[in-house]
Amino acid sequence: CRPQKQALPACAGAGLNRQGIPMKKLWLFFSQAVTVFVAAWFVIATLQPQWLAAPAPPPAVSAPLVLPAPQVSAAAQPGSLAAAVRRAAPAVVSINTSRVTRHPFADDPWFRLFFGQQGSQSQSGLGSGVIMSADGYVLTNNHVVQEADHIEAVLADGRRASARVIGADPESDLAVLKIDLPDLPVMTPSDSDRIEVGDRVLAIGNPFGVGQTVTSGIVSALGRDQLGINTFENFIQTDAAINPGNSGGALTDEQGRLLGINTAIYSRSGGSLGIGFAIPVNVARQALQDIVQNGRVVRGWIGVESTALTPELAENLGAASAQGAIITGVLNGGPAARAGMRPGDVVTRINGRPIRTVAELRSGITALRPGTAATFTALRQGQNVEMQLVPGLRPSVAQRQ
Numbered sequence: 001c002r003p004q005k006q007a008l009p010a011c012a013g014a015g016l017n018r019q020g021i022p023m024k025k026l027w028l029f030f031s032q033a034v035t036v037f038v039a040a041w042f043v044i045a046t047l048q049p050q051w052l053a054a055p056a057p058p059p060a061v062s063a064p065l066v067l068p069a070p071q072v073s074a075a076a077q078p079g080s081l082a083a084a085v086r087r088a089a090p091a092v093v094s095i096n097t098s099r100v101t102r103h104p105f106a107d108d109p110w111f112r113l114f115f116g117q118q119g120s121q122s123q124s125g126l127g128s129g130v131i132m133s134a135d136g137y138v139l140t141n142n143h144v145v146q147e148a149d150h151i152e153a154v155l156a157d158g159r160r161a162s163a164r165v166i167g168a169d170p171e172s173d174l175a176v177l178k179i180d181l182p183d184l185p186v187m188t189p190s191d192s193d194r195i196e197v198g199d200r201v202l203a204i205g206n207p208f209g210v211g212q213t214v215t216s217g218i219v220s221a222l223g224r225d226q227l228g229i230n231t232f233e234n235f236i237q238t239d240a241a242i243n244p245g246n247s248g249g250a251l252t253d254e255q256g257r258l259l260g261i262n263t264a265i266y267s268r269s270g271g272s273l274g275i276g277f278a279i280p281v282n283v284a285r286q287a288l289q290d291i292v293q294n295g296r297v298v299r300g301w302i303g304v305e306s307t308a309l310t311p312e313l314a315e316n317l318g319a320a321s322a323q324g325a326i327i328t329g330v331l332n333g334g335p336a337a338r339a340g341m342r343p344g345d346v347v348t349r350i351n352g353r354p355i356r357t358v359a360e361l362r363s364g365i366t367a368l369r370p371g372t373a374a375t376f377t378a379l380r381q382g383q384n385v386e387m388q389l390v391p392g393l394r395p396s397v398a399q400r401q
Contacts, residue, residue: 084202085214087256090156090185092249094206095140095163095177097125097148128205128249129153129163129177130187130258132288138177139284140248141263142168145175153179156212167291171231173263174284176291187250190257192236192280195219203240203262203276205249215241217274224277225359229264234363235277236260242276251278260284286367300368300391302341303334306358309346317346318382324348325361327378339389341378348384349377366394 100123127144131137138153145151151163161179168175199219207213217240225233238251242265251260260278267273290297306325314322324346330337347355350364351374368374370393378385 081200081202081214081216081254084252084254084256085204088187088202088250088252088258089204089212089214091131091187092156092204092212093129093131093138093179094154094209094212095127095129095144095248096152096154097127097145098150099123099125099148126206126209126245127247128245128262130248130250130261131179131184132187132189132285134184134186136179136181136184137166137288137292138163138179139261139288140175140177141261142170142173142175144248145177146170151177153177155181155185167295169287169291169297172279172283172287172297173230174261174279174287174291174297176288187258188256189281189285190253190255190259192259192282195222195236195253195259197221200254201238201240201259202252202254202256203238203242203246203249204252205242205246205262207241207243207245209245217241220275223357223359225357227264227277229277232283232363232366234280234283234359235263236280238276238278239274240276241272241274243272244270246276298370299366299394300370300374301394302336302339302365302389302391303331304336304341305329306347306361308358314346317344317379319346319379323354323356324379325355325358335389335392339376339387341376341387341389342380345378345380345385347376347378349375351375352377365391370394 125144125148127140129138129140129144132139145165146168151165152160153163154160159181161181163177163179166176166178197219201217201219203215203217205213217238219236220239221237224235224237227233227235229235236251236259240251242262246262247264249262250258251262253259258281260280261284262276262278264277265272266275266277287297305328307328309317309319309322309324309326311322313326314320317326327336327341327343327345327347330341330343347361349355350361350368353364355361355364368391370391373388373390376387376389378387
């Protein structure tokens with residue numbers, strides 16, 4: 001500051017602002033305000049950082065997205081089996097069974113003394129069936145309903161009905177049920193004798209109780225036997241997925257016509273490995289008719305024992321090929337004995353139909369109607385011999401036991 005003319009000391013006004021407030025106090029106020037502001041900012045940035053975030057810009061307004069309308073074709077997609085499913089699936093039912101069991105020693109006083117009174121236990125089962133007629137006859141497997149106390153059929157449309165067993169055939173593992181409902185859908189049968197390996201098929205049933213399910217595959221083999229499943233085995237083999245619960249369900253062709261009744265699978269885990277077996281519909285339909293009309297399956301019987309014709313036996317017997325079944329035993333007084341059949345004869349045809357294996361001979365004989373003559377062609381000492389044979393009625397399992 002410059003020297004003044006007044007009597008005041010030089011620079012007397014250096015520590016004041018124009019209002020007379022000391023500069024030191026003004027600086028202290030400013031620093032405290034900055035400190036409080038920084039502290040507040042730090043606390044907000046730590047605890048509520050969203051308060052400090054810049055507001056999001058408003059979304060840009062764009063023109064609405066215009067998508068083409070879906071186009072539904074009236075024709076089925078190439079390779080689709082939907083038409084076959086619509087035709088066949090309504091006639092396939094789910095079967096729920098229940099059975100009340102008691103411990104075999106429940107009535108033994110010593111058993112009750114040590115273990116107490118054992119109550120009854122309820123066991124449930126699952127399977128499938130095929131509606132074969134408008135009046136409510138349903139085909140299924142015997143093992144699905146065997147020893148069941150209560151059977152319920154559930155249709156694809158959700159309707160439920162109690163079912164009663166009309167009859168069963170343990171030797172072919174088939175059973176016939178009856179349900180009483182109006183307007184029942186009916187399965188259309190095909191001709192299982194005309195199918196070939198490689199034909200496409202559908203398997204419809206209730207696997208694991210999840211509800212009606214459709215799987216597809218092909219016919220893998222025909223005439224499967226010696227599996228130890230049934231007494232009479234002539235299975236259609238398929239790779240369409242078949243699982244527990246599919247038993248008794250339908251095996252259909254590409255048109256939704258019934259080819260067989262799904263019966264068994266080959267599995268190490270309990271699930272499908274691509275090897276399933278179905279009873280041909282021609283066999284199943286004959287069993288259905290016999291059970292409804294006669295209460296049991298009617299099979300032909302001629303009273304013989306047979307074995308496979310090996311190449312060595314064929315050479316010794318003068319057969320041109322190892323096709324046929326060699327007769328090893330003939331029951332005295334039986335139908336075959338009365339017709340002149342002898343041990344050593346090689347049966348090659350029944351009613352003109354070729355017989356190549358023992359299984360085909362057994363199936364051919366059981367398919368004959370008792371009392372109706374049939375023509376058997378056999379090779380005897382290198383010569384073809386024809387015999388008119390009248391088969392009898394094959395004894396039932398209970399009668400043979």
